[in-house]
Amino acid sequence: MDANELYCYDVVTRRPLQLLHFVRMLSAPESEEVACYFYNRLENTGVRWVSYHFEKEAERIEPDSSVIKLINEVEEDGAA
Secondary structure, eight states: OOTTSOEEEETTTTEEEEOOTTEEEEEOTTSSOEEEEEEEEEETTEEEEEESSOSTTOEEEEOOHHHHHHHHHHHHHHHO
């Protein structure tokens, strides 16, 4: 396992399942508090992430080339 990635652990198979880059642990924009953010959609200015931990700081939009690359790869595979 990579210490920089997130995983779910399957107790039956006893194997980790790496979560793709659609789930991130990020600090809230206006504070240092860390929360779980989920991919929501692509915007013109970047990737929109949402969290259900904070009412005021529930969304972030950031450039994120790894998510854009992953989406492009999936779309290309689906078109083939």
